[in-house]
Amino acid sequence: MTQNAAPSLDELLAQAPSNWGKWGPEDEVGGLNYLGPEQVVAAAALIRSGKVFTIQRLIGDPKGDPVWPGRTPAVRTQIMDEATWDRQDAPQFPGGLHYADDKIDAFLQGSTQYDALGHVWYGGRIWNGYDARTTVGGMAKAGVEPIAQRGVVSRGVLLDMARFRGKKNLDTAETFTHEDLLACAAHQGVELRKRDILLIRTNYLQLFFDLGDKFYDGFCEPGLVYSPELVEWFADMEIPNLVTDTIANEVTTDPNNGVVLPLHSALMRNLGVTFTEIADLEALAADCAEDRTYEFFYAAAPLKIANASGAPVNPIVVK
Ligand code: UVW
Numbered sequence: 346m347t348q349n350a351a352p353s354l355d356e357l358l359a360q361a362p363s364n365w366g367k368w369g370p371e372d373e374v375g376g377l378n379y380l381g382p383e384q385v386v387a388a389a390a391l392i393r394s395g396k397v398f399t400i401q402r403l404i405g406d407p408k409g410d411p412v413w414p415g416r417t418p419a420v421r422t423q424i425m426d427e428a429t430w431d432r433q434d435a436p437q438f439p440g441g442l443h444y445a446d447d448k449i450d451a452f453l454q455g456s457t458q459y460d461a462l463g464h465v466w467y468g469g470r471i472w473n474g475y476d477a478r479t480t481v482g483g484m485a486k487a488g489v490e491p492i493a494q495r496g497v498v499s500r501g502v503l504l505d506m507a508r509f510r511g512k513k514n515l516d517t518a519e520t521f522t523h524e525d526l527l528a529c530a531a532h533q534g535v536e537l538r539k540r541d542i543l544l545i546r547t548n549y550l551q552l553f554f555d556l557g558d559k560f561y562d563g564f565c566e567p568g569l570v571y572s573p574e575l576v577e578w579f580a581d582m583e584i585p586n587l588v589t590d591t592i593a594n595e596v597t598t599d600p601n602n603g604v605v606l607p608l609h610s611a612l613m614r615n616l617g618v619t620f621t622e623i624a625d626l627e628a629l630a631a632d633c634a635e636d637r638t639y640e641f642f643y644a645a646a647p648l649k650i651a652n653a654s655g656a657p658v659n660p661i662v663v664k
Contacts, residue, residue, distance in 0.1 A: 351602055354610050357602060358607070358610060361611050363616070364376070366473070367617075370474075373473070373491040373492075374492055375472060376616065376618050377492065377586070377617075379540045379583045384500065384540055385498045387500060388498060388499050389642060391500060391640055391663075392642050392663050392664070393638075393664065394636075396664045397661060398629045398632070398661070398663075400626060400660050401456070401659035402550075402623050402625040405418070405421050411560070412452065413454065413455075414561055419449045420451070421448070422448055423445070424447055424448060425444060425445055427443060453656050454654070457622070457623045457625070457658055458622055459497075459619060459658050460620040460622065460655045461487055461488045461489040462487040463480060463484050464609075464613065465609040466610070471614060472487045473486075475487060483653075484652045489653045492619060493647045493656060496645070497585070497619070497646065497660075498643065498645075499542050500540075500542065501541065501543075501642070501662060502537060503546060503633050504526050504544065504545045505529065506547055508546075508630065508634060509525075509528070514547060514548035514552060515548070517549075517565050517566070518596060518597075519567035520569070521568070522574075523569075523575045526543070533637075534637060537582070540582075541582070541584065542585060542586040543587050543588065544629075545589045547567050547589065547590055547591055548627065549566055565597040565598050566593060566596065566597045567591070568591055568594060568595040569596065570599060571604070576616070579618060580616055584618055585618065586621060587618055589622060590623070591622065594608070594622050621658065624660065644663075645660035
């Protein structure tokens, strides 16, 4: 997907803001440092109706699992079931216990997931300036485990870009900016505050189910598009976590410069914004449209996997 005319990320982001060192030389969770007891208590005050939403997409969906090109969906294998006890060599437990066991072989970025801050890089340096060689054979630095240990709790705000634009889903390669997010929030009657977790709905992955294999033809998801102003806005707003219902949280190839996923570098690598991808925001969005309440309590913790560059998660939203 590299385009010859595209600038290098080093060139594109030469003047871009950075939070490296802001939380010390050993930091591995970046913008999650913005979230402390104050944010948790304030978020808890948003629980009013007691409605609970889980926003993970099903792993092993019989209709298919949308993944980034080159990745493959999780494969679940049944290891033990009642048929196991048809065999002569089946284990026999005093009392007659039988059980089912299974396992999955899965890309850790192949479902709803948190990316570790070291997941992407350029110029030989990952988040906080760690040497990119620390990724070799497993993430020695800025892996997903510190995020998982800490957990993520704050006020979440849904920005329903698809409804705001009057569409069932955003189109291939459709873009929006932070100004559009602000306009969407104003239209929804919700204020965006510093340290909010942003959940952006495009409903684009509906096309994965509607189009089948054709979904990947000319693959270019819709999403946020890079600009220096957008990056400054994320920095000023101290956004700790960006959650979307697309595979990669931004327009895949930037239409202005041809760079693939520049915001992964500008926001995740440089500012320490954690990315949560492939969320299922449909039930939540329908409810928000009905009760006109777009702010809520958000809590998530990815699986604790040593040295991993990401991990599956099933975030919980409570209204
Ligand atoms: C890539 O980094 C390529 O994708 P994602 O952030 O979706 O895991």
